Amino acid sequence: MKPAIIAISGTPGTGKTEVAKILAKRLDANLITVPLLLRKKQLGYGYDKKRRTKVIDEKDLEKAVKKNISGDKINIVESHLAHLIKSGSVFVLRANPDALEKRLKKRGWPAAKIRENIEAEMLDGTTIEALQKNENVYEIDTSSAGAEKTAGVILKILNNHYGKKYRAGKISWTEKYGKILTRNLSRRNRLAKPKR
Numbered sequence: 001m002k003p004a005i006i007a008i009s010g011t012p013g014t015g016k017t018e019v020a021k022i023l024a025k026r027l028d029a030n031l032i033t034v035p036l037l038l039r040k041k042q043l044g045y046g047y048d049k050k051r052r053t054k055v056i057d058e059k060d061l062e063k064a065v066k067k068n069i070s071g072d073k074i075n076i077v078e079s080h081l082a083h084l085i086k087s088g089s090v091f092v093l094r095a096n097p098d099a100l101e102k103r104l105k106k107r108g109w110p111a112a113k114i115r116e117n118i119e120a121e122m123l124d125g126t127t128i129e130a131l132q133k134n135e136n137v138y139e140i141d142t143s144s145a146g147a148e149k150t151a152g153v154i155l156k157i158l159n160n161h162y163g164k165k166y167r168a169g170k171i172s173w174t175e176k177y178g179k180i181l182t183r184n185l186s187r188r189n190r191l192a193k194p195k196r
């Protein structure tokens with residue numbers, strides 16, 4: 001039998017780390033995270049100075065994850081790239097721009113980095129990529145629910161309850177928050193215009 005793999009993905013600040021920890025406890029699962037792989041020196045990374053962020057290669061991550069897969073436990077892979085790994089189910093955690101901004105500000109991230117992540121969240125990138133790689137993709141809005149509740153929803157979906165309700169493709173922030181996107185894009189275009 002193939003080892004069971006559950007992927008928890010989403011834009012930074014959507015609650016992956018917290019939810020994955022709760023889930024791992026409840027399921028007595030083997031939790032595989034990027035910090036763990038870095039600690040074990042099974043994963044290397046580059047550094048993007050401008051973005052002040054580690055850059056991880058998708059294929060390297062897959063290799064490192066494979067080394068840590070347990071055959072007799074459920075495996076939970078938690079990363080903003082976890083959706084790219086072949087899994088039994090992928091849970092993409094989502095958060096609306098207001099919630100995300102609050103959470104990322106708390107981390108003390110620079111405004112440009114926060115904006116970049118809000119834009120990525122609004123473009124549904126994780127969900128789209130997840131659907132290209134995996135069949136069972138679910139999305140959960142964490143904007144106003146706590147981590148415990150989100151973990152509870154995931155457990156129910158895994159037990160074949162309300163699968164349809166959370167199937168990927170139903171969450172979109174563009175209708176309510178679309179203005180943010182156009183404002184940011186036009187600001188960037190202005191900045192990018194060559195000087196005469």
Ligand SMILES: Nc1ncnc2c1ncn2[C@@H]1O[C@H](COP(=O)(O)OP(=O)(O)O)[C@@H](O)[C@H]1O
Nearest residue numbers: 012013014015016017018103142145146147150
């Ligand atoms: N429903 C929720 N699920 C998970 N985290 C949440 C939720 N609501 C609020 N949070 C908060 O969001 C913040 C970011 O969570 P974290 O797990 O670090 O995100 P990530 O790992 O995706 O970057 C934490 O302060 C967490 O407590």
Ligand SMILES: [Mg+2]
Nearest residue numbers: 013016017018
């Ligand atoms: Mg995290």
